[in-house]
Amino acid sequence: MCQAKIWVRVGSQEKEIAKDITQLEINGDELILKTFFEAPKRIKGKIKEIDFLKGKVLIESDVFPE
Template sequence: MCESKVAILKDGKEEIIMEDVVRIEVEGDTVKLFGLLGEMTEVKGKIKLMDMKNHKILLEG
């Protein structure tokens, strides 16, 4: 499987906001995260880093 953890950078620290993310959609300044079981979370921000080897995506808000 290719799920990733998504974290957001706040005050210089990474805070995990969702695990097992299988799809990401970017619409303007909104990032929609879709989970393995169909759940969805919307976050204001932009993608700063995508590390596919370590299954980690970092957002900056």
């Protein structure tokens, strides 16, 4: 089973904000991150890069989500 880690880039800084993501849904400029056991997390941004070997999704955003 492949779960992804979600990283957000703001300017030149990158930060891991979520792990064990099983589904990523795109709804306009909002991304909805889903896991098996937690409520979905919503963030604003654009997918910049996906590394399937590392299970890493890089999202570019204006601010780091809380």
